[in-house]
Amino acid sequence: MxxxxxxxxxxxxxxPLASAYDVAxxxxxxVLHDGLAAHAxxxxxxxxxxxxxxxxxxVSNAPRPSDWVVSHLxxxxxxxxxxxxxxxxxxxxxxxxxxxxxxxxxxxxxxRDVPLFGDERIERVSAEEAPVAVVTGxxxxxxxxxxxxxxxxxxxxxRGTPLICANPDLxxxxxxxLLWCAGSIADMYRDMGGETHYAGKPYAPIxxxxxxxxxxxxxxxxxxxxxxxxGDAVRTDLAGATAAGLDCLFxxxxxxxxxxxxxxxxxxxxxxxxxxxxxHPVAVTPQLTW
Numbered sequence: 155m156x157x158x159x160x161x162x163x164x165x166x167x168x169x170p171l172a173s174a175y176d177v178a179x180x181x182x183x184x185v186l187h188d189g190l191a192a193h194a195x196x197x198x199x200x201x202x203x204x205x206x207x208x209x210x211x212x213v214s215n216a217p218r219p220s221d222w223v224v225s226h227l228x229x230x231x232x233x234x235x236x237x238x239x240x241x242x243x244x245x246x247x248x249x250x251x252x253x254x255x256x257x258x259x260x261x262x263x264x265x266r267d268v269p270l271f272g273d274e275r276i277e278r279v280s281a282e283e284a285p286v287a288v289v290t291g292x293x294x295x296x297x298x299x300x301x302x303x304x305x306x307x308x309x310x311x312x313r314g315t316p317l318i319c320a321n322p323d324l325x326x327x328x329x330x331x332l333l334w335c336a337g338s339i340a341d342m343y344r345d346m347g348g349e350t351h352y353a354g355k356p357y358a359p360i361x362x363x364x365x366x367x368x369x370x371x372x373x374x375x376x377x378x379x380x381x382x383x384x385g386d387a388v389r390t391d392l393a394g395a396t397a398a399g400l401d402c403l404f405x406x407x408x409x410x411x412x413x414x415x416x417x418x419x420x421x422x423x424x425x426x427x428x429x430x431x432x433x434h435p436v437a438v439t440p441q442l443t444w
C-alpha cells in the first residue's frame with residue numbers, strides 16, 4: 155500500500171491506477187451523485203473498470219436496504235453497468251438486529267427510513283418498550299440540530315438502552331447544502347457513555363460484507379492489496395479504508411469541496427486535511443473520472 159505525501163498530494167484519474175486493482179469499493183453519495191444529479195463521468199469510470207475485469211461493489215451509509223439504493227440509482231440514471239453489487243449500512247443494521255433476535259426497536263429518525271425495518275418484521279415501539287434503539291437520522295434534518303436530541307438520549311442512557319447507528323455519516327451533501335445525519339446523534343450518545351454500535355463506514359462490518367460480495371462476484375478470495383476504496387469523506391471513506399487495510403482514491407469535490415476548493419482543490423489544504431486526520435490516500439482526484 156502506498157501513500158500520498160502529506161506535502162504533495164497526487165492528483166490522478168482512475169485509469170492509470172485501475173490495473174493495480176481487482177476490486178473497487180465505491181461510495182455512492184458524493185461520488186456517483188450529489189443528491190440532486192448523477193455524476194456521469196463516475197459511472198463511466200466504474201463501467202470501464204468492470205469492462206477490464208474488475209468488480210465494483212457500491213458501499214453506502216444509507217440507512218435503507220440495498221434494493222432501495224438500487225431503485226434510487228436507477229432514478230438518477232446511474233447505469234447498472236457501473237456496479238456488480240450494493241451493500242448498505244441499512245443491510246448491516248438488519249443483520250445486527252437479526253443477530254440480537256430483536257423484534258421491537260425504538261426508532262430515532264424520519265418516517266422515510268421505515269423501509270429499513272421491513273414489512274411488519276420489526277415493530278417500532280416507545281423507548282420504554284424497546285430493548286434497543288436505532289437511529290437513522292434527524293426527524294426534521296432541514297431545521298433540527300443534533301443537540302435537540304440530547305434529552306431523548308439522556309433518557310435512553312438512563313435505561314441502559316444500546317443504540318445502533320444505521321448511518322455513521324455526520325453530514326450529507328445535497329447539492330451545495332450540508333445536512334446533519336445519524337452519526338452526529340450516535341456520536342453524542344457514545345460521548346455520553348451510552349452503548350453505541352455503528353453499522354456502516356468507517357467500521358469493519360460493512361467492509362467485511364463488501365469484500366464477501368466481491369469474492370462471490372470474482373469466485374475467489376480477494377487480496378486486500380488488490381482492492382481500492384473510492385470515496386469523498388475523510389472520516390468514513392478514507393478512515394474506513396485505512397482501517398480495513400485498503401488503498402483509497404479520495405474524491406476531493408464532494409463533502410469537503412467547500413473547504414478544499416470546489417472543482418480545483420488546493421494541494422496545501424488537502425495536505426493539511428490528511429495530516430490533521432492522520433490518513434493519506436493513494437491518490438486524489440477532483441471527481442471520479444476514467
